[in-house]
Amino acid sequence: MSHDDETGLDRRHALKCMLWAGTGVVWTVAGGVPSSRLIGSAKAGTSGFSFVQISDSHIGFAKPANPDARVTLNAAIDKIVAMPEKPAFLIHTGDISHTAKANEFDDAQQMIGRAKLDVHYAPGEHDILDPKTRTAYLERFGKGASGGWYSFDQGGVHFVSLNNVVDLKKNGLGSLGAEQLEWLEDDLKGKAASTPIVIFSHIPLWMIAPEWGWGTEDSALALGYLSRFGSVTVLNGHIHQLMQKVEGAVTFHTARSTAFPQPAPGTAPAPGPKLVPAGELRKWLGVREVVYSPTSANLAVTDSDLS
Amino acid sequence: MNLFRFLESLSRNACCQTGVLPPYPSRERDFVRPPSTPARVEDPHERSTDDALRRREKYVVAVMLAGAISAALAQSAWAGGPTGDATRGETLYEACQDCHSLDKNDVGPRHRGVFGRKAASLPDYDYSDALKSANIVWNEETLDKWLTDPQAVAPGAKMFFHLDNPQDRADVIAYLKERAK
Numbered sequence: 001m002s003h004d005d006e007t008g009l010d011r012r013h014a015l016k017c018m019l020w021a022g023t024g025v026v027w028t029v030a031g032g033v034p035s036s037r038l039i040g041s042a043k044a045g046t047s048g049f050s051f052v053q054i055s056d057s058h059i060g061f062a063k064p065a066n067p068d069a070r071v072t073l074n075a076a077i078d079k080i081v082a083m084p085e086k087p088a089f090l091i092h093t094g095d096i097s098h099t100a101k102a103n104e105f106d107d108a109q110q111m112i113g114r115a116k117l118d119v120h121y122a123p124g125e126h127d128i129l130d131p132k133t134r135t136a137y138l139e140r141f142g143k144g145a146s147g148g149w150y151s152f153d154q155g156g157v158h159f160v161s162l163n164n165v166v167d168l169k170k171n172g173l174g175s176l177g178a179e180q181l182e183w184l185e186d187d188l189k190g191k192a193a194s195t196p197i198v199i200f201s202h203i204p205l206w207m208i209a210p211e212w213g214w215g216t217e218d219s220a221l222a223l224g225y226l227s228r229f230g231s232v233t234v235l236n237g238h239i240h241q242l243m244q245k246v247e248g249a250v251t252f253h254t255a256r257s258t259a260f261p262q263p264a265p266g267t268a269p270a271p272g273p274k275l276v277p278a279g280e281l282r283k284w285l286g287v288r289e290v291v292y293s294p295t296s297a298n299l300a301v302t303d304s305d306l307s
Numbered sequence: 308m309n310l311f312r313f314l315e316s317l318s319r320n321a322c323c324q325t326g327v328l329p330p331y332p333s334r335e336r337d338f339v340r341p342p343s344t345p346a347r348v349e350d351p352h353e354r355s356t357d358d359a360l361r362r363r364e365k366y367v368v369a370v371m372l373a374g375a376i377s378a379a380l381a382q383s384a385w386a387g388g389p390t391g392d393a394t395r396g397e398t399l400y401e402a403c404q405d406c407h408s409l410d411k412n413d414v415g416p417r418h419r420g421v422f423g424r425k426a427a428s429l430p431d432y433d434y435s436d437a438l439k440s441a442n443i444v445w446n447e448e449t450l451d452k453w454l455t456d457p458q459a460v461a462p463g464a465k466m467f468f469h470l471d472n473p474q475d476r477a478d479v480i481a482y483l484k485e486r487a488k
Contacts, residue, residue, distance in 0.1 A: 063404045099414055129414060129465075130433065170458070172467035213467055269475045270468060272402025 049088040049155045052080055052117070053200075055237030056257030058126065059108040060098035065273035066281060069098070069259035073111050075282070076258045080115045088154060090117045093237035093255060094124030094165065094202030096141075100133040105140060123148050124202040124238065125165040125172070134166065149180050151187050158191055160184065162201035164216045172213025174203030176222055185225050193228045200235040206245055206252045209265035214239050223250065239271075256284075388451075389474045391481025399470075399479050406468065409487050415466060421445050422484040437463035450480045 054076055061069040080090070092112070097104035105127075112119055121141040128134045128148075143150050148163035162184070164174035176184075188197075199205065205222065207215035216222075226232045232250040240257035241264060260273045261284045268274070276284055406414035416432040426443035427434040441461040443449050452459070454476045457466040470476045 063408065065401065065404070126414060168467060170467075171469070211471075268402065269399060269470055269472055270402045272405040272468075275401050 052087045052090045053235055053255055055093040055255040056095040056240055058095050058098040058259035060104040061259050065260040065275050073258045077111055077114050090119045091200055092121045093200050094122050095126040098126055100127050100129045122161045122201045123163050123165055128165055157196045160199045164201045164203045169217040174216035176218050181221050184222055188225050194230055196231040197229050198233045203238045204236040204254055205234050212271045389477040391477035393481040393485040396478035396482030399475055400482055419487050435465050437461040447480055451476050
């Protein structure tokens with residue numbers, strides 16, 4: 001974070017501008033460049049296609065920060081169902097459940113199923129707690145891939161879902177591991193440099209706040225494999241707030257949760273559920289719609305010196 | 308080397324050089340106790356010989372070290388350190404609720420009654436092998452260490468959450484001790 005951001009003025013301004021609801025982000029791919037807007041805001045482009053990202057639904061969470069995370073996930077799905085133009089698919093960037101219980105996943109899938117869209121998942125650390133829940137997750141969401149990572153193509157765009165929540169490192173940093181990195185390198189081989197790439201995983205692939213575990217230890221290796229591509233979009237969850245960073249041809253985005261907010265780095269002793277004043281939760285999580293304008297001034301903080 | 312051990316050796320050196328403080332304190336509190344009677348009382352009008360200057364310099368250094376050590380211990384040590392504020396700890400505990408509840412096992416084990424409990428002793432929670440073999444009873448000292456860096460206490464434990472500020476740790480511990488009985 002720049003010093004200006006730390007003093008608060010820029011951050012406050014940016015946060016004020018990004019009071020989007022966290023219900024979901026519509027991504028439109030046109031001319032090979034994905035762009036985002038809020039569900040319910042201006043109409044999507046007529047060319048290309050769109051998809052929806054939701055994250056951190058934490059089904060099973062029922063504490064003061066959100067007495068029932070199912071209610072706010074349902075609100076998010078309502079927004080998706082009401083979209084005038086049907087998106088091509090939906091991605092969920094992890095922490096589907098809160099404690100990786102089968103009934104939590106059942107509830108989440110029932111609610112998300114109302115969108116009637118194909119769904120591509122990436123696991124969060126709340127979805128895979130130990131070897132037993134890892135196996136259960138992969139059986140349910142793994143699309144037949146043994147490690148929880150996979151790729152697919154849609155409309156000329158190559159999508160890659162990564163799993164960076166199994167072998168957590170210092171302070172809970174994510175990691176990809178040698179096997180997954182080798183797979184990624186192979187997966188990208190033969191793709192033309194002009195192919196738009198969208199990478200999604202739960203923990204951010206850029207170092208937002210390593211002291212809080214908000215980053216992925218070996219992400220630089222993955223980004224190295226992506227450096228020859230002209231358009232790379234990285235979508236993550238985990239930190240329950242909107243942030244964006246542009247580094248060369250790579251644009252990183254984090255999404256807000258549908259369950260509860262977390263503090264911005266440096267504003268609290270630790271990460272975790274943030275209790276907001278009574279009646280304000282829905283403002284943070286989605287009831288209030290604010291049109292997102294895709295200008296640099298209205299996007300989230302550019303977080304250069306924490307990366 | 309942790310901070311406490313570093314300060315301990317620093318203090319011993321200072322004591323031996325100056326004779327102002329005991330050569331090796333029997334209790335941590337001795338580190339912060341000011342000298343009631345200096346080993347040598349200096350006359351302020353004494354001629355400024357090199358020896359006198361050196362003695363004065365050593366005395367000043369010793370007093371500064373004692374002050375610094377006292378302040379550092381107040382910041383870092385669990386015993387004689389910050390007094391916990393359970394009310395503030397309850398607010399801080401909100402962050403812990405990403406993984407914990409008082410009465411229900413979550414990602415982590417339930418916390419009611421944790422103070423004084425043996426670690427990894429709840430029969431209905433699946434603890435890591437690291438914590439099972441750690442042989443810890445949760446008190447102010449062990450909780451302070453755990454909340455400082457759980458992976459240092461039990462490498463391979465499930466928990467990574469940590470609180471860097473000693474006062475924050477003391478407040479959360481006070482909350483667990485006083486209100487999560």
